[in-house]
Amino acid sequence: MKTLAEETWSLDKSRQVYGVNRNDLHFLDISEEGDLFLRLRGKSITFKDIIERIKNINGDSPGYASSFTLRVPQLVTYQVKKLKAAFQRVMEELDYGGKFIGIYPVKVNQRKDCVTAVLRSDSDYGLEAGTKAELLLIKNVIEREKHRPIVCNGAKDPKYLKLIKECMKEGYNIAISVESVHESRLIMKRFKPEQTHLVLRIKPYLSVEGHWSHSTGRDSKFGLSIHDLYDVVELLKQRGFANSVKTILAHAGSQITEIESFERFGRLLTKLYTELRDMGLSNLVNIDFGGGLAIDYTSSETSDFMLRYAQLLVSGVKAHLSEISGKHPPPNIMIESGRGITALSTMVVVEALEVRSIFPPRDENAISEIIKDDERKTLDRIRKASTLKEIREIWNNFQEKYGGLNLAGMKFILEQEMVTRILEDAVRARLVELSLKSYDIDGLVRSFWRPEHIVIGNFSVFNSIADHVLVKQHFPVIPIQELNLKPQTTVRLVDITCDSDGEIAQFYRPRTDSIWFAKDNRLLTSLEGRMGEGIPVGSLEKIPGSCFVLTLAGAYQDAIEMDHNLLGDLPDVELYLQDDGKWALSWVTGAESIEELLKDVGYADIDVDEDPYMWD
Template sequence: MVGTSGNWSIEEAERIYGVSRWGGGYFHIGENGNIKITPNPSDPSVQIDFKAVIEEIHEEGVQLPVVVRFHDILRSQVANLNTHFRNTISEAEYQGEYHGVYPVKVNQMREVVEEVVDAGAPFNYGLEAGSKAELLTVLALNNNEDSLTVLNGYKDEEFMRLALLGRKLGRRMVVVVEKYSELLLLVRIAKELKIDPIIGVRAKMTVKGRGKWESSGGDRAKFGLSFAEIINTARYLKEHDMAHCFKLLHFHIGSQLTDIRSVKEAISEGGRIYAELHKMGFPLDYVDVGGGLGIDYDGTASTSESSRNYSMQEYVSDVVYGMKEMCDLEGVPHPNLVSESGRAITAHHSCVITEIMGEIKSNSAAIDTGPKDGEHYFVKNMREMISNFDQQTNMQELYNDASQYKEQALDAFKLSVLSLEELAKIETMYWEIMTRLQAYYAQAEYVPEELQELDFNLSSQYLCNFSVFQSAADTWAIDQLLPVVPISRLHERPEINCSLVDITCDSDGKIDQFSVGREITDVLPMHRLKANEPYYIGLFLTGAYQDVMGDMHNLFGRLNEVHIFSYDDDPQDFYIEEVVKGSSVEDVLSIMQYNPKAMAYDMKRLIDKQVSAGVIKPREGVRWTDFYEDCLSGYTYLKTAK
């Protein structure tokens, strides 16, 4: 994969890593080879050098790995979505308005939700909650009486009472009925409290999305009412003199929609349901088209599971014009439009920065393979293959022979026919042959199928100071592709093909799927590590779900966070607005029901016992006690030299 000839350029780096393709206008490669950030693409004069950000992080004494949040990007995405809807509604002469909501499940971090609320205030941009804890959160945070608060998910009596409390406070709390029994519960409590709710129903669509989450639609969908249940809901509300409370139709066909055709189909079906309800005497105010606005993680602008074949503008246009066309055809008013686009709002603003701690190679160790008296003929034969390599005309035969000798040598070792040293010689020579075959086939037009794995088998593994399970859970759980890029040295040719492994003691703690030059590969071109020079990489587009989904595998806790704001008057065009400390060892142990103070006391007692026995000197005992306590209060990740 990594080339060996020709000039290297920033354009070539862009071709391989695709930063501008997935960067959304916010990220690109600078002429100095560093990743650059444009927090507001409409003002390209403000450019932040990512390497300068890392240097300032070190100056602040913040230890890597770290989550870096660019709050200007978050605010920009809120404005982009709302502006696209406003402009398209005006151009289309659409009679309704846009009332978007941010689904807090995508990233519930307080700093994120507060920033979304503040950035969305001029647009009356609201919030969506799907659980009781999220409802408690949005009740406290969303105090804009002109914005919606949409309540999805399964609900109990306490949930309903909280929603009606919001109504009592003058808030536009829309309770979306996910199953018919919820309607009965809501009506009973509303009558008891004498509070009119705002009621929505979620339709179980026949249209399915495309991508990993296509099962969100269709007859087997987890949420939503069938067409018969929707009609029964409308009639039940009319019977109980609450038809005026029925205000919203909601549908959702899946997250990360890859194909714009599924959006068009959903709008067509949803618009038809809305029109029929209107004709039945239920003049709904809102149609909520749900989430699904995708992110181009791999930069291919395709229908692959990690991409999308449309832009934000195209998505908005299809929603607005599609609903307008259906309503005009049916002769019903245009409803106000609601969408729940969380991934598109948050993904770009956050990334994980970590340092490469070292390199793991299958063929890194070697021993002297010189001849010895009495050595086994397996060793001699392997040495002859190396000696005759340049005269070899059938490289595939050479590969087959070398592979067979290696397998036979291992069997012979198990039977005590070969010594450990002889086996090590054969292994060393085998990897030398494979390396030379790799170089040969790098220039060949045709590579036999069994030799196509040479690049992967000979690739390095770069050891990263982070936990996949904590900071990139989707890469492990659902094979979600995230862009991975070196932060600097992109003006240099990458010479190493590698995958990434984390510092957990789990073999699944790895990333081995990458977008390289519009293809998905199992290795990524990286630069050779240099002595005494740190090498930083970024996992980008982690702002959606990854921030809040991590577990504590091996007791690696939450990362340190750094919040960045752009500032044109600063020489570096940015400043660190806030540092949020990540989990200490004490924090994660306490969550797992350990008592760190008791542990420290027990360790001190054990050390004191050794001091009394004369095994440890008193001053040394104090140092060991302090060291143990310092480790308890320290970061859960590896310490690196600054």
């Protein structure tokens, strides 16, 4: 028989809690049976089926690990088309005269499956290189499509410029960014004005919100400051390069969540565009707005970032053009979105090896009668408490009496842990009963909601989602099963590195009118929408051997992976939906072997063809 709590739960509530079926997780959903599935062009594929198939086809492959990275290049294609369609729609609605030019910055995800998916999506899409190595990659990948625009950014040395020159000779369509006065001199020395397309990269003089806000405006590491811009323009004019400048570029930062700033950015760069044309750069026809399009990692946004982004940017450009009443032609709008194109396409599927509880199981015989008596009295007080203040006092009294006595040894610690668990349960239940608004008013009360179970996942946070540690980036984590149940509790997912940062407990608690709780009264949602600790799970019992999916990991994570503890790459598996509606998996690369990892740190003569991750 179902309990009342289970009867009031629904799939829609699970969708709300896990953030699936909307915004940037629109391609994930939950089946009636509670399984997480992927939806590609209307076809549903459960993660259980994907895992089953991998086990069958690749169980014996070298580098097999129970966890793997799932690549879905068709989601890259989907995003590229969506971005172009958004700009085309807005340009049509606003009767905008310029063109949209899409450029993919390969630094965001250089993997071949990703870059080729971008190219396959659109025959005019261009690529951006930030280094010589990236230019070599681009040269190779578009060898037969030299018409595609290439923007060469990044610090340029004579060798990078030599490679650019070779590419130009071979017929590639290259634009070279000028990022300093020194660079402008290097370029003018080596290139002929009539054959060169120059991009003036300017610091984004604009304040934006987000992790990278400190590096915008005058503090930006990239681009010409306003005084350098004046000097470079003067130099270019003196040496006959004024007509080589066809583009200006500024990148305002990544993951710009304060989306309204794009309207100001549109206005600002259009103002600079018209001023530079007035200064004699009359071939200037493009504005490259860099990247910055944000991903809705928390599924909490009400609007579609992509469409809104296009609307704001084009309106900003248009607004300035109207102020100068058509004195200059509408510029083509170039967009170098990276995160917005790639984030959806990569998911890390992590096998759960075991579940550990931080508290011991209850054993009545192990607790002394004196402590039991104290426990009874404290429980009674908790159940009668009517304010947060009272609860805090009761808790403090209990802590004062017992908290400092752990030196009394193992037996005492064991008793303490058993009692603490019961009391924490009671506090949570009482707080929920009282419907207190401030569930986490301070550090003390917050501790009651922390998960008491740790799931050990066969992965490395440092290798698979390094930004979780580096910039506290949130990657939504979703169990693959029992999502139809009201969650039993919440857990922390920890990796197998020996580093306490190798853990994901962060979970976005979506906004609901009244707070929803797991069966053990841990928080699932919040009144205002905020980050909390604890990933909800249907039940603890079925976790070992099951998986968790770390989503939206396609941007930057492959480029910055780390081999902490010599745990290298997980194997890569590519998923394709074929035209006949069948889906296919292919094993792209196995996990890096211990031998390769040791070689990287200087041990070339150790011969072990073993996978560094855990084996059953």
